[in-house]
Amino acid sequence: MSTIPEAVRDQVRQRAVNRCEYCLSPQALIMGRLQVDHVLEREWR
Numbered sequence: 415m416s417t418i419p420e421a422v423r424d425q426v427r428q429r430a431v432n433r434c435e436y437c438l439s440p441q442a443l444i445m446g447r448l449q450v451d452h453v454l455e456r457e458w459r
Contacts, residue, residue, distance in 0.1 A: 423450045 427450065432441040434448055441448055 418450065426450045 427441075427448070430448075432448070433439060434444065
């Protein structure tokens with residue numbers, strides 16, 4: 415389970431306009447929910 419609060423996850427999704435920030439694919443084309451925390455910043459460790 416992730417330690418990142420859901421409110422922060424929502425902020426990330428809004429900032430990214432529901433797109434992958436790596437390849438820019440929209441959420442609608444991804445088979446599943448985009449991962450917000452696959453790269454964790456030091457402050458979340």
